[in-house]
Amino acid sequence: MVDFKILGSGCAKCVKLAENTEAAAKELGLDYTVGKITDRNQIVDAGVMMTPAxxxxxKVRSSGKVLTPEQIKALLTS
Known part of the structure; x- marks a missing residue:
């Protein structure tokens, strides 16, 4: 099972990254979970300075941008 976490305040960009992550995981046929971390202290503790992440x-795989489903799939298959 792949465990995804979306870090951010819950803004539109964070929501879009979550949607894109789910779309990529479904297209790859993965068994997955998606969690959201909105607590500022937890985000900083993860080493993230820019959200969404x-x-x-x-492992932090992206921060400060909204990846497309295609970018996420490439990240997962590389």
């Missing part, structure tokens, strides 16, 4: 299985 995407964590995959505990």
């Amino acid at each position: 995407l964590i995959v299985d505990g």
